[in-house]
Amino acid sequence: MAQQRGPGSPAAPALERSLDFRRSGLRLLRTFAPERALLLGSLAAATVYVALAVLIPKLLGDATDLVVSGAGTPGGVDFQAVARLLGTVLAVAAASAGFAWVQARLVMAAVHRAGHRLRARAQAKLSRLPLAHLDRQPRGEVLSRTTNDIDNVVQTMQQAFIPMTRALLTVVGVLVMMVWISPLLALVALGTVPVSVLVAARIGRRAQPQFVRQWAVTGRLNGHIEEMYSGHAEVRVFGRGREAVETFDALGEELYRAGFRAQFVSGLIQPAMTFVGNLNYVLIAVVGGLRVASGTLSIGDVQAFVQYSYEFNGPVNQIAAMANLLQSAVASAERVFEHLDAEEETPDPAPTARPGESRAPRGKGHVVFDRVSFRYDPARPLIEDLSLTVEPGRTVAIVGPTGAGKTTLVNLLMRFYETTGGRILLDGTDITAVPRGELRAGMGMVLQDTWLFGGTIAENIAYGVPGDVPRERIVAAAAAAHADRFVRTLPDGYDTVLDEDGVGLSAGERQLLTLARAFLTEPSVLILDEATSAVDTRTEVLIQRAMAALREGRTSFVIAHRLSTVRDADVILVMEAGRIVEHGGHDELLAADGAYARLHAAQFAAATT
Known part of the structure; x- marks a missing residue:
C-alpha cells in the first residue's frame, strides 16, 4: 500500500547524479x-613568502655545518658567524x-567581493524567474541555495585559497x-608522489557523491523547517506536531x-597521506645516511x-586534506549555478516610459481576452479559447468553483504566467x-x-x-480603506x-493595510482576489462602499466566493473548467436558473442550515 503523505512530509529525494567536479570547479x-x-x-x-620561507632550512643547515666543522678545529666554533x-x-x-x-x-x-557579487546575482535572478518556476520549488530549498550554499562556497574559498596557493608554491620551491x-x-x-596522488584521487571520488547528497538533503531540511514555521498554527490545530517532528x-x-x-x-x-609520507622519511634517512657515510653530503645538508622533505610532504598532505572542503564547495556551487541557470521569463521589450519617469501614464483600462488558452501541464488544458x-x-x-481558473485569469493579465494561446490586449496593446x-505599474x-514586510505601517502602505x-496621502489611503481608525489606536500610530x-x-x-496600499497606487486596473475574506461583515460593507468609490473610472476584476460581495458588479462571469459558462447581472443570472443560480442556492442554503 502506498504511504499517504501529509503536511510536512519530505519530498521525494532528488535524483542524485555525479558532480562534474572539473567543469563546476572551473566555473x-x-x-x-x-x-x-x-x-x-x-x-x-x-610567491615571495614561500621563497623566503624555503631559504630558512638551508640557512639553518649552514649554521649546523659551521658548528660541526668548527668543533673539530683549534679555533673552535665561530659563534659570531653563527649569530x-x-x-x-x-x-x-x-x-x-x-x-x-x-x-x-x-x-x-x-x-568577500566575489561572494557579494554571487549573492547579488542570485537575488537578481529571483526577480527574473517566472512564477511557475518558484511554484515548483519549496521556499526553503530556494533559500538554502541563495544563503547556505553561497555561504559554504565563500567560507570554503576563504579557508582553502590561502593554504592551497601556499602549498602549491611550497612544493615547487622546496x-x-x-x-x-x-x-x-x-x-x-x-617517488612517493604518484602514490599520494593515486590515494587522494581514489578516496576523493568516493567522497564526492556524499557531499552532493549532503547539500541536497540540507535544502530539503530547510524547506521542511520553513514550511512548518510558516504553518505553525495549522500544525498545532490539526495535531500534526508529532508527524512534523518525525x-x-x-x-x-x-x-x-x-x-x-x-x-x-x-x-x-x-591519514593515508601521512602513512605514505612516513615511508618517504624512512627512505630519505637511509639513503641520506649512506651519502653522509660516503662523504658526498654533509650533516647540515x-x-x-x-x-x-617534511615541508614537501606537508603541503601535499594539506592539499589532500583540503579535498573534502573543495568537494563540499563545488557541490554547493553547482546548486547555486543551477539556480542561476534556471530558465527566465521571456525578455521584456524596451520600456515606453520617458527617461526619468518611474511609472507609465495611467491608461483607460480597456481589457480584451482574445481566444486565450492556458495550461500548467501541457497534457492538461485549464483555459481553452476564452474571449x-x-x-x-x-x-x-468572477465566480465559480475552486479550480475553475478564476485566479489564473488575472495571473495571465498580470503576466505572472504567459498564455499558451491567444492574446490579451490592454488599451489596444498586446500586453506582451x-x-x-x-x-504592472x-x-x-x-x-x-x-x-507585509518588516517596517513601519506607513512604509507598508506606501510600498x-x-x-x-x-x-x-498615506493617511488618506488608510482612511479610504477604513484602516485609519485601528492604526491610530496603536502605540506609535503609522x-x-x-x-x-x-x-x-x-x-x-x-x-485593510493591503487595501490601503492598493488605494494609494491609483491604478487603472484593480484586481481584488478575495480581498475582503478576512474582515467582518460590518467592515466588509464599509470596504465595499470605499471600493465602489475607488472603482469609479477604473476597470475592476473582483474574484469572490461569497456571492454577496459581487451583487453590484456590472458583469458577473461564471467560470467552470476554464470556460465562461454564464455572464450577466446578478438578477439576470438568478432568473436564468443556471450555474450561478446553483452556486447561489448552495451557498445560501448552507448559510441557513
Missing part, C-alpha cells in the same frame, strides 16, 4: 575573474610573515632546493548519515633535506509588447493572502509607490514597526 574559479588583480597580487605576495647567520634567519622569517599577512588581506578582499642539495634524494622523495528527525538522520559519510571518507585522505471584453470603468466579478514593470492587486510619499508576518495585527487588519 567557480571564473566567478573570481573580476578580482584577478587582487588575486594576482596575493599570488605575488605568496650572524641566525640573525639572517630571523630577518627572513619576519619578512616572510609580512608577505603572508599581505596575501591574507588580499585574498579576504577578493573572496623541490628546487631539494634538487639543488641532492638530485638523488630528490628522486627518492618524488519528519524533521528523519531528514536530520539522513543529513547526519550523508554528512558523516562525506567527512569520514574524505577524512581518510590525510641532510638536516636541511629532511626538513625540506472576453471589459470596457473601461466596468466592474467584472509592454515591459512587465510598466504593465498601472494595476493594483489585493490578494486573499496578505503580505507600491516609488519615492517619498507624503504622509497625508510609525508602528511590524515584523514580516504582521504579528500583533488580526488577519482583517492586515488585509
Whole structure:
C-alpha cells in the first residue's frame, strides 16, 4: 500500500547524479575573474613568502655545518658567524610573515567581493524567474541555495585559497632546493608522489557523491523547517506536531548519515597521506645516511633535506586534506549555478516610459481576452479559447468553483504566467509588447493572502509607490480603506514597526493595510482576489462602499466566493473548467436558473442550515 503523505512530509529525494567536479570547479574559479588583480597580487605576495620561507632550512643547515666543522678545529666554533647567520634567519622569517599577512588581506578582499557579487546575482535572478518556476520549488530549498550554499562556497574559498596557493608554491620551491642539495634524494622523495596522488584521487571520488547528497538533503531540511514555521498554527490545530517532528528527525538522520559519510571518507585522505609520507622519511634517512657515510653530503645538508622533505610532504598532505572542503564547495556551487541557470521569463521589450519617469501614464483600462488558452501541464488544458471584453470603468466579478481558473485569469493579465494561446490586449496593446514593470505599474492587486514586510505601517502602505510619499496621502489611503481608525489606536500610530508576518495585527487588519496600499497606487486596473475574506461583515460593507468609490473610472476584476460581495458588479462571469459558462447581472443570472443560480442556492442554503 502506498504511504499517504501529509503536511510536512519530505519530498521525494532528488535524483542524485555525479558532480562534474572539473567543469563546476572551473566555473567557480571564473566567478573570481573580476578580482584577478587582487588575486594576482596575493599570488605575488605568496610567491615571495614561500621563497623566503624555503631559504630558512638551508640557512639553518649552514649554521649546523659551521658548528660541526668548527668543533673539530683549534679555533673552535665561530659563534659570531653563527649569530650572524641566525640573525639572517630571523630577518627572513619576519619578512616572510609580512608577505603572508599581505596575501591574507588580499585574498579576504577578493573572496568577500566575489561572494557579494554571487549573492547579488542570485537575488537578481529571483526577480527574473517566472512564477511557475518558484511554484515548483519549496521556499526553503530556494533559500538554502541563495544563503547556505553561497555561504559554504565563500567560507570554503576563504579557508582553502590561502593554504592551497601556499602549498602549491611550497612544493615547487622546496623541490628546487631539494634538487639543488641532492638530485638523488630528490628522486627518492618524488617517488612517493604518484602514490599520494593515486590515494587522494581514489578516496576523493568516493567522497564526492556524499557531499552532493549532503547539500541536497540540507535544502530539503530547510524547506521542511520553513514550511512548518510558516504553518505553525495549522500544525498545532490539526495535531500534526508529532508527524512534523518525525519528519524533521528523519531528514536530520539522513543529513547526519550523508554528512558523516562525506567527512569520514574524505577524512581518510590525510591519514593515508601521512602513512605514505612516513615511508618517504624512512627512505630519505637511509639513503641520506649512506651519502653522509660516503662523504658526498654533509650533516647540515641532510638536516636541511629532511626538513625540506617534511615541508614537501606537508603541503601535499594539506592539499589532500583540503579535498573534502573543495568537494563540499563545488557541490554547493553547482546548486547555486543551477539556480542561476534556471530558465527566465521571456525578455521584456524596451520600456515606453520617458527617461526619468518611474511609472507609465495611467491608461483607460480597456481589457480584451482574445481566444486565450492556458495550461500548467501541457497534457492538461485549464483555459481553452476564452474571449472576453471589459470596457473601461466596468466592474467584472468572477465566480465559480475552486479550480475553475478564476485566479489564473488575472495571473495571465498580470503576466505572472504567459498564455499558451491567444492574446490579451490592454488599451489596444498586446500586453506582451509592454515591459512587465510598466504593465504592472498601472494595476493594483489585493490578494486573499496578505503580505507585509518588516517596517513601519506607513512604509507598508506606501510600498507600491516609488519615492517619498507624503504622509497625508498615506493617511488618506488608510482612511479610504477604513484602516485609519485601528492604526491610530496603536502605540506609535503609522510609525508602528511590524515584523514580516504582521504579528500583533488580526488577519482583517492586515488585509485593510493591503487595501490601503492598493488605494494609494491609483491604478487603472484593480484586481481584488478575495480581498475582503478576512474582515467582518460590518467592515466588509464599509470596504465595499470605499471600493465602489475607488472603482469609479477604473476597470475592476473582483474574484469572490461569497456571492454577496459581487451583487453590484456590472458583469458577473461564471467560470467552470476554464470556460465562461454564464455572464450577466446578478438578477439576470438568478432568473436564468443556471450555474450561478446553483452556486447561489448552495451557498445560501448552507448559510441557513
